[in-house]
Amino acid sequence: MPVTSLLTRTSFDSASLASQAAIAHPMPQTGRWRLEAHGPRGSAPWVMDIVVRDGGLPRVAVDLAQPATPTNCCDAGETPLSPGGMLNLNLQSDRGGGFALLYGATGSDPVWDSRRLGPGDTYACMPLRPGTYTVANSLGPAKASVRVTYPDPRAAAAGARLASGPAPIKVGQTMDPGEQTIDPGQVLVFAIETTAQLTLVLKAPDDGPQQAPR
Amino acid sequence: MSDVSFDVSQAAFKAVYNRVVPTISLPFDGSTSVGPIWIGVEAAIHVESAGDITFEDSDTFFLKELNIGWDKLVLKLGFNIPPVHIGKFCLVRMPDNAPFLAGECLFEFPGGTLFGGNPDIGPIKINLNAIIPYVVSQISGRFQISLEKDSSFLSLKAHSQSLAVAPIAISDTFGKLPLLIQAGIADAAASWIAVNPQAWLLDAALGILGFPTLGSLLLDLLDIGPDVQIWLTDKLNWSIGIQNLIYNAILDSVLDKTLFKIPDPYGFLPTINASVSDYGGFSDPQPPGPTTTLAPPHADILNPTAAFDANTLHIRFDLGV
Numbered sequence: 001m002p003v004t005s006l007l008t009r010t011s012f013d014s015a016s017l018a019s020q021a022a023i024a025h026p027m028p029q030t031g032r033w034r035l036e037a038h039g040p041r042g043s044a045p046w047v048m049d050i051v052v053r054d055g056g057l058p059r060v061a062v063d064l065a066q067p068a069t070p071t072n073c074c075d076a077g078e079t080p081l082s083p084g085g086m087l088n089l090n091l092q093s094d095r096g097g098g099f100a101l102l103y104g105a106t107g108s109d110p111v112w113d114s115r116r117l118g119p120g121d122t123y124a125c126m127p128l129r130p131g132t133y134t135v136a137n138s139l140g141p142a143k144a145s146v147r148v149t150y151p152d153p154r155a156a157a158a159g160a161r162l163a164s165g166p167a168p169i170k171v172g173q174t175m176d177p178g179e180q181t182i183d184p185g186q187v188l189v190f191a192i193e194t195t196a197q198l199t200l201v202l203k204a205p206d207d208g209p210q211q212a213p214r
Numbered sequence: 215m216s217d218v219s220f221d222v223s224q225a226a227f228k229a230v231y232n233r234v235v236p237t238i239s240l241p242f243d244g245s246t247s248v249g250p251i252w253i254g255v256e257a258a259i260h261v262e263s264a265g266d267i268t269f270e271d272s273d274t275f276f277l278k279e280l281n282i283g284w285d286k287l288v289l290k291l292g293f294n295i296p297p298v299h300i301g302k303f304c305l306v307r308m309p310d311n312a313p314f315l316a317g318e319c320l321f322e323f324p325g326g327t328l329f330g331g332n333p334d335i336g337p338i339k340i341n342l343n344a345i346i347p348y349v350v351s352q353i354s355g356r357f358q359i360s361l362e363k364d365s366s367f368l369s370l371k372a373h374s375q376s377l378a379v380a381p382i383a384i385s386d387t388f389g390k391l392p393l394l395i396q397a398g399i400a401d402a403a404a405s406w407i408a409v410n411p412q413a414w415l416l417d418a419a420l421g422i423l424g425f426p427t428l429g430s431l432l433l434d435l436l437d438i439g440p441d442v443q444i445w446l447t448d449k450l451n452w453s454i455g456i457q458n459l460i461y462n463a464i465l466d467s468v469l470d471k472t473l474f475k476i477p478d479p480y481g482f483l484p485t486i487n488a489s490v491s492d493y494g495g496f497s498d499p500q501p502p503g504p505t506t507t508l509a510p511p512h513a514d515i516l517n518p519t520a521a522f523d524a525n526t527l528h529i530r531f532d533l534g535v
Contacts, residue, residue: 024306024321058308058318086306086320124323126301128418151421162421166305166323184418185300187323208417 010202012125014190015115015138017064017098021125022090023114024059025102027052030083034103036110037089039065041097049078050087056080061088064098086122089114121192124166128184131205137171138197144175146200149183150208162186171196216517216530218480224525227275227473228267231372234471237261239285242463244454250435252292254337255454258285259351261464269522273359274375280353282464284346289395289446291402292336293435300422301325335406335432340398345387351460352380355468361518361529363478368515370474370529377468379461381451384443392442396433403428479512480533486510 012021027033033050046067050060060081081087091098101110116139117123127133130150136143146169151162162183170176172193182188190198222230237260245254265279302325308315355377362369384391406428407416416428425431438445450456486508490501514534521528 020301020326022321022323026320058315059320059322061322061324063324082315084308084314084320085318088321088324090324092324122306122321124305124321126323126326130418151417154426155421161424164300164303166303183421185422187301187303187305189305 009127010129010131010205012127012198012200013096014117014123014196014198015099016096017089017091017114018096019090019092019094020128021123022088023117024122024124025087025089025112025114026084026120027081027087028084030054032078032105033111035062035087036101036103037062037064037067038097038099038101039091040093040095042095050081051078052081052083052085054083056082056085058082058085059088060085061090062100064089064091064100065093115197117192117196117198119193121196123190123192123196123198124187125200126185126187127182127200127202129202129205130184130208132203133200134203135169135175135198135200137175137194138199139195140173142171142173142175142194142196144169144177145179146188147179147181148206149181150206151184152209154209171198216519217532218530220527220529222474222527222529224267224269224527227269227527228264230473231267231471232263234473235261235264235280235468237464237467240463240467241286242459244456244459245290246453246455247294248449248453249437250294252290252294252337253449253453254290254292255450255456255459256286256288256290256339257456257459259283259460259463260285261467269525269527270356271522273521275357275359275372275522277355277357280355280464280468282351282353282460284349284351287342287346287349289340289342289398290337291340291398291436292338293432297327299325299327336402338398338402338405340394342391342394344390344394345384348385348387350383350385353460353464354378359473359520359522359527361520363515363518366478367475368478368518368531369472369476370520372471372473374465374469377461377465379457381457382447382460384447387443391446395436395438395442395446396429399432399436400429403432474529476515476529478515480515481510481512483510 009020014023030052035048035050036045038045057080060079089100100114102112104111127148130148133146135146162185164185166187166189167180167182168189168191169180170191170193239258239260241258243254243256245252259282262281262283264277265281268276270276301323304319304322306321307319308317310317356375357372358375359370359372362371420428420431423431425434488506488508490504490506516532516534518531
């Protein structure tokens, strides 16, 4: 039974998107923007034009591995986003390395780089491998610890079900809460309040009870 | 009126047919996919004997039952665990009373897929030989007879005209069947676990799916319901189509059977080895020695016919003398 690699992932990096992680970036200002998407390592970047205007979508989900197809609602090749809506970036590929650069209508420098998250951004990831993870902001002092519980089959036999909702963590000069416990399948949601590049690394795996009935 | 006429009774015909109808073991197999499971059968049967035979008009007879014996019955199962999507839900939603985008989801987590690679467990084999005595199969057929001449014989043959295989039934197995299935599944789960030592992988998957054991997950995928016999007969008959497999397995073996052979030319007496001195004389050419061989009197078979009436098979022919 080859299980997809999501169960075997033991590290996450917000600057290098891979499967089971996503970034949200708010887009409050109207105007035209160009998103330069970098997919899995080694793949060629591609661009998409985004127009922030009234009547646009509340969110635009972008799989960095898949060049976007033009929508039928508006000018050819432009994707409309409502002011205050969010860009949702993810990478549906087991190969990491995904990131995106956002450019304004003028200027050659990006106005936003997903490898360097800022206030208002959100990073989410779903570690499944049971154990204790260390969370760190590579661009700041904040650290935290996350424990992914072992899904004891004996608990499942007794009728217990795993939690499935999001588990929030604020990332400022510190992380709040500093310790978080989730079940496999829950999503860690980091609300970014400072400049950040988040890494999540398995520090101590939890292999569960010995000789558990399976 | 023909020169020669044989009459064969229904009882004698049945006795002869029973001598020629048994077959060697005939293996067959088949499989199909039903939702998340792949199910197959590996079996072997042999034809043992014929049941009642009824002569019909003209040149056909009806075989009410062809008795078969089961040599092997193995159920094969594979599991295509369907993809399980997890973690796809809204992470950031605008409040309902917000001045813009009220109630809209601004950030949706894309989630992930477990077993997205179309994984397989199996095929596992469950030996059902223990329930063979409880498997009931009914086969009937209509056969046509004909007389066929080859170089030295006139043969009476029976050709399969139609063969009907009824869906098999499984009578009461005295509780053996559920135990066989459960034991087979448990063995499959144990074998899989033995070669996949990352226990946490399985437990994480089972925890998300809500199953305490791999065996319980596999049994759930089988969707057996309260009666294993009904489940198995349904799968064998309607999913796998075992009656078609049986049909194809035995068709060739019962397609053409030779029942009688009559020497053609037909000899009246055997060859005679005679002493020349015992005879008064010979027409030319004279025998070269004190003994000679007298050729047997014989005649070609002409205008042969074979036909049934109510209880008798009549074989008639003329002699070319």
